Amino acid sequence: MTKPRLFSGMQPSADSLQIGNYIGALMQWRGMQDDYDAFFTVVDLHAITVPQDPARLREKTRRTAAQYIAAGVEPSRSTLYVQSQVPAHAELAWILSTITGFGEASRMTQFKDKSQRYGSDQTSVGLFTYPVLMAADILLFQAEAVPVGDDQKQHVELTRNLAERFNSRFGETFTVPKPVIQGETARIYDLQEPTAKMSKSADSQAGVLYLLDDINVTAKKVMRAVTDSEGVVRYDRAEKPGVSNLLTIYAALSGREISSIEDEYAGRGYGDFKKGLRDVIVAEFEPVRARALELLEDTAELDRVLSANADRASEAAEETLSAVYERVGLLRRG
Numbered sequence: 001m002t003k004p005r006l007f008s009g010m011q012p013s014a015d016s017l018q019i020g021n022y023i024g025a026l027m028q029w030r031g032m033q034d035d036y037d038a039f040f041t042v043v044d045l046h047a048i049t050v051p052q053d054p055a056r057l058r059e060k061t062r063r064t065a066a067q068y069i070a071a072g073v074e075p076s077r078s079t080l081y082v083q084s085q086v087p088a089h090a091e092l093a094w095i096l097s098t099i100t101g102f103g104e105a106s107r108m109t110q111f112k113d114k115s116q117r118y119g120s121d122q123t124s125v126g127l128f129t130y131p132v133l134m135a136a137d138i139l140l141f142q143a144e145a146v147p148v149g150d151d152q153k154q155h156v157e158l159t160r161n162l163a164e165r166f167n168s169r170f171g172e173t174f175t176v177p178k179p180v181i182q183g184e185t186a187r188i189y190d191l192q193e194p195t196a197k198m199s200k201s202a203d204s205q206a207g208v209l210y211l212l213d214d215i216n217v218t219a220k221k222v223m224r225a226v227t228d229s230e231g232v233v234r235y236d237r238a239e240k241p242g243v244s245n246l247l248t249i250y251a252a253l254s255g256r257e258i259s260s261i262e263d264e265y266a267g268r269g270y271g272d273f274k275k276g277l278r279d280v281i282v283a284e285f286e287p288v289r290a291r292a293l294e295l296l297e298d299t300a301e302l303d304r305v306l307s308a309n310a311d312r313a314s315e316a317a318e319e320t321l322s323a324v325y326e327r328v329g330l331l332r333r334g
């Protein structure tokens with residue numbers, strides 16, 4: 001039996017992923033590889049919708065791919081590749097842009113936020129059409145499932161609309177995908193400002209845990225995480241955002257229920273709790289970090305694995321793309 005297709009991706013936007021990406025995406029991806037024919041992509045074409053330093057972009061692309069693999073996304077089981085190595089992404093994006101309404105694209109809230117942040121001089125047409133490229137990513141592989149964060153839900157909704165529109169205009173061509181949205185149990189907040197989502201662009205790095213940081217730095221950040229004055233290890237997102245966030249991380253990494261962790265630390269202070277959490281994080285991160293750094297020592301081998309996976313992705317993508325060209329009425333080369 002053929003497995004349903006799954007597509008997801010992350011931008012190569014930093015040297016290291018942070019624990020929010022790890023819990024919210026990588027752990028989930030790792031766990032879905034058995035049930036799906038999965039495609040995991042480093043979306044470098046999306047990254048260049050905002051200015052990038054070329055050498056740094058290449059470096060961050062490799063580092064992101066290495067972290068996928070180190071976290072357990074296996075290039076022998078899933079297709080793990082770099083978006084720009086499969087030209088069909090850009091080709092399908094063009095076709096889809098011709099059936100996307102200008103007004104429809106203008107309603108994308110992430111574009112509105114980003115274009116405001118960067119100012120009109122820095123806002124490219126590419127940033128505007130970013131969601132169309134994302135739709136192309138997903139539809140190229142006939143993906144049924146698309147694991148994404150909450151912030152990407154609107155883009156997947158657009159993808160569904162474009163798939164349905166194309167299908168009704170040109171005939172059944174695309175699978176209409178469904179977003180798989182991570183729940184509250186996978187949402188990680190800044191350790192210093194636990195009401196804000198953890199993000200590498202935070203003003204202070206003290207509350208951001210990076211997968212590739214020196215493990216002592218990570219341990220210190222955990223021990224200095226903001227809590228509250230109640231002194232009770234108890235989940236209460238509204239009243240105790242700091243402790244609740246730490247409990248979320250603890251539960252996600254250990255695979256335990258939050259209530260069982262609360263019980264374990266009943267009558268004990270935050271110091272003990274943080275030490276316990278620190279040990280869990282160190283045990284999880286250490287081998288991932290070591291493996292990622294090892295992969296990055298042999299970039300020739302890493303590049304070879306990525307190219308081989310891009311070949312596999314190209315093959316699947318070409319099937320969809322040629323059907324699309326045919327339906328749209330483009331004269332094919334004989």
Ligand code: TRP
Binds near residue numbers: 147
């Ligand atoms: N836009 C996504 C993000 O920033 C990344 C992405 C690009 C993606 N193409 C995708 C995610 C296709 C899922 C499916 O997080």
